[in-house]
Amino acid sequence: MALKAFLTSGFAVSYLDNDDFSPKGIGFLLNWKIRTNTIAKWKRNHGVFGYSVYCAIRPDEEEKSWKKTGHELRHAVDHTQNSLSYRSHKDLSSLSKPLSVTDFSTTACSGSNVRVAFKGIPGAYSEDAALKAYPQCETVPCDEFEDAFKAVELSLADKAVLPIENSLGGSIHRNYDLLLRHRLHIVGEVQLPVPFCLLALPGVRAEQLKRVLSHPQALAQSDRLLNKLGVVRESVDDTAAAAQFVAANSLRDAGVIASARAAEIYGLDVLAEGIQDDPDSITRFLVLARDPIIPRTDKPFKTSIVFALEEGPGVLFKALAVFALRHINLTKMESRPQRKRPLRVVDDLDTGSAKYFDYLFYIDFEASMAEPRAQNALGHLQECAAFLRVFGCYPIDTL
Numbered sequence: 001m002a003l004k005a006f007l008t009s010g011f012a013v014s015y016l017d018n019d020d021f022s023p024k025g026i027g028f029l030l031n032w033k034i035r036t037n038t039i040a041k042w043k044r045n046h047g048v049f050g051y052s053v054y055c056a057i058r059p060d061e062e063e064k065s066w067k068k069t070g071h072e073l074r075h076a077v078d079h080t081q082n083s084l085s086y087r088s089h090k091d092l093s094s095l096s097k098p099l100s101v102t103d104f105s106t107t108a109c110s111g112s113n114v115r116v117a118f119k120g121i122p123g124a125y126s127e128d129a130a131l132k133a134y135p136q137c138e139t140v141p142c143d144e145f146e147d148a149f150k151a152v153e154l155s156l157a158d159k160a161v162l163p164i165e166n167s168l169g170g171s172i173h174r175n176y177d178l179l180l181r182h183r184l185h186i187v188g189e190v191q192l193p194v195p196f197c198l199l200a201l202p203g204v205r206a207e208q209l210k211r212v213l214s215h216p217q218a219l220a221q222s223d224r225l226l227n228k229l230g231v232v233r234e235s236v237d238d239t240a241a242a243a244q245f246v247a248a249n250s251l252r253d254a255g256v257i258a259s260a261r262a263a264e265i266y267g268l269d270v271l272a273e274g275i276q277d278d279p280d281s282i283t284r285f286l287v288l289a290r291d292p293i294i295p296r297t298d299k300p301f302k303t304s305i306v307f308a309l310e311e312g313p314g315v316l317f318k319a320l321a322v323f324a325l326r327h328i329n330l331t332k333m334e335s336r337p338q339r340k341r342p343l344r345v346v347d348d349l350d351t352g353s354a355k356y357f358d359y360l361f362y363i364d365f366e367a368s369m370a371e372p373r374a375q376n377a378l379g380h381l382q383e384c385a386a387f388l389r390v391f392g393c394y395p396i397d398t399l
């Protein structure tokens with residue numbers, strides 16, 4: 001019964017304590033309903049694999065009067081500027097500073113713009129993704145991925161846009177783990193081609209560079225050019241931070257891999273554009289919000305879930321069959337170790353003792369939760385899953 005109740009809450013209102021993915025049941029769902037007074041209306045759908053499914057409906061998904069303005073937000077943040085002397089080429093003091101965990105208060109928001117949290121500083125590709133999703137938004141830089149989650153949870157921002165996978169570099173595991181530990185819903189995705197550029201101080205030529213600074217993904221994806229230049233690779237937190245660092249310290253021997261927008265912001269020259277080994281490489285970002293959106297069927301939707309299975313032969317095969325049987329296409333699968341039960345020890349007198357890892361399986365599938373085949377597939381999956389949570393159902397981003 002507990003599991004059934006959990007799936008009920010897991011569809012549209014999955015809400016877990018940090019690090020906790022044990023079933024919470026109906027009582028928890030009710031608590032959630034009482035606490036979430038911003039939700040205008042609740043719609044109750046009967047007959048979805050026998051259990052009730054609650055969907056939170058907000059009349060206007062984007063704009064809310066209780067939001068904090070960007071000006072207020074910036075004042076809520078302690079702008080401790082580091083002591084680097086900005087001898088460089090642009091006035092960097094006007095740029096907004098990243099939020100860090102110490103900046104969070106529980107102050108409610110007001111204002112009208114959508115504020116979108118991202119990890120990095122202005123000019124990062126994640127900020128491009130935020131602007132692609134919400135062209136009029138006010139971007140909110142954050143120090144860490146987790147700060148972006150917290151900014152939304154505490155209403156310092158309305159959405160977070162975070163990278164989840166790169167077509168060359170693969171999954172960003174940290175964000176898979178944070179999705180589980182936090183209470184946000186996936187409400188959209190952004191697929192962004194990332195045209196990496198080689199930047200340097202004005203007047204510096206590529207042959208003069210001894211080192212190149214960037215995000216590890218950008219360095220890994222630009223291997224060919226970096227080998228040709230014979231430079232040392234230096235990893236930093238985000239591509240724009242690399243640009244800011246080289247500019248702020250007037251480093252004439254250092255190049256940067258970052259966006260043309262970062263070059264513009266930090267006063268660097270673009271020495272080469274589109275330097276990545278694979279010109280078609282893209283990064284996929286998730287858009288996260290406090291409340292889910294209503295699944296629709298009038299355009300292609302994707303659903304993201306996570307589940308755990310009991311041990312036994314063929315359990316993963318059976319779990320995946322629930323989608324194959326209904327011709328539901330899986331677009332992504334990721335497995336992550338369960339943090340609370342990292343090892344399962346099996347004693348067998350014949351073969352000695354074996355250790356198994358327990359995993360969580362994250363899946364994206366191409367169907368909307370408004371479609372009976374998707375509801376049936378999850379009902380079926382629930383029969384063999386020890387745990388199941390739906391992160392969200394959202395429109396597919398086509399490039």
Ligand SMILES: O=C(O)C(=O)C[C@]1(C(=O)O)C=C[C@@H](O)C=C1
Nearest residue numbers: 124125126163215217238239283
């Ligand atoms: O460093 C940035 O500019 C980011 O936005 C982060 C990030 C990533 O995490 O993968 C995003 C896209 C690019 O692939 C490189 C880096």
